[in-house]
Amino acid sequence: KTRCWPASTRVSLNKREVGDMGMKLILLGAPGAGKGTLASYLIEQMGVPSISTGNILREAIKNNTPLGQSAKEYMDAGKLVPDEVVIGMLKERIAKRDCKSGFILDGFPRTIPQAEALDEIAHIDCALSLEVADDVIEKRMTGRRVCLRCGATYHVEANPPRVKDVCDICGDKLVIRSDDQAEVVRHRLETYHEQTEPLKGYYEAQGKLKSIDGAQGITATEKFAVEALGL
Ligand code: AMP
Numbered sequence: 697k698t699r700c701w702p703a704s705t706r707v708s709l710n711k712r713e714v715g716d717m718g719m720k721l722i723l724l725g726a727p728g729a730g731k732g733t734l735a736s737y738l739i740e741q742m743g744v745p746s747i748s749t750g751n752i753l754r755e756a757i758k759n760n761t762p763l764g765q766s767a768k769e770y771m772d773a774g775k776l777v778p779d780e781v782v783i784g785m786l787k788e789r790i791a792k793r794d795c796k797s798g799f800i801l802d803g804f805p806r807t808i809p810q811a812e813a814l815d816e817i818a819h820i821d822c823a824l825s826l827e828v829a830d831d832v833i834e835k836r837m838t839g840r841r842v843c844l845r846c847g848a849t850y851h852v853e854a855n856p857p858r859v860k861d862v863c864d865i866c867g868d869k870l871v872i873r874s875d876d877q878a879e880v881v882r883h884r885l886e887t888y889h890e891q892t893e894p895l896k897g898y899y900e901a902q903g904k905l906k907s908i909d910g911a912q913g914i915t916a917t918e919k920f921a922v923e924a925l926g927l
Pocket of ligand 1: 749751753770771775777778779782
């Protein structure tokens with residue numbers, strides 16, 4: 697009988713089922729691999745919130761809080777913010793009510809100690825890795841535009857806003873992230889390969905790693921993710 701239901705009904709049922717299961721998903725991948733863009737799509741599909749540690753830190757910098765002041769120099773240099781800072785921040789965030797029925801992590805964990813700390817506080821179901829070659833990433837980053845108010849991400853060619861440099865969601869002005877300059881991007885990629893890529897082995901050993909091609913455009917990446925996650 698379910699086969700006769702309209703597509704919209706099926707989608708909302710799916711959302712509820714996935715939410716009830718409380719799927720806790722990690723998005724892995726180099727900076728610029730498309731984690732933020734995929735997360736904003738999966739929020740709808742899975743009916744759970746997405747948490748970007750990068751967005752929380754950028755917001756703290758914008759508001760000039762003590763957290764922002766201590767994180768800024770690391771971020772501007774393309775380095776990772778110290779583990780104890782981001783782990784504390786993440787713990788506080790996932791303790792909130794909206795994370796009870798699952799969440800998507802975008803940009804956390806980025807080191808093995810972060811993954812170990814996460815394992816102590818949550819049961820992760822899956823780590824989905826977006827595979828994109830470094831040269832593709834370097835090209836992508838120069839066209840990236842972000843909204844510092846709501847965290848939405850755009851690309852001048854691949855995913856432009858309706859009005860140039862204006863956020864579709866909240867109407868704020870879009871900006872180029874200070875750490876998206878070519879030299880900083882290269883440093884961030886090195887940091888990724890050294891410190892974050894080993895997480896693939898960490899989650900593979902737990903039987904939780906799924907990898908998809910993230911270089912075929914936004915729609916293809918969404919399709920691969922839906923298939924890999926069985927949504
Ligand atoms: P993102 O927006 O995820 O690319 O993060 C931007 C920057 O924020 C990174 O280059 C790091 O400096 C910092 N950052 C975000 N998440 C983490 C994390 N989990 N661990 C350490 N630093 C982080």
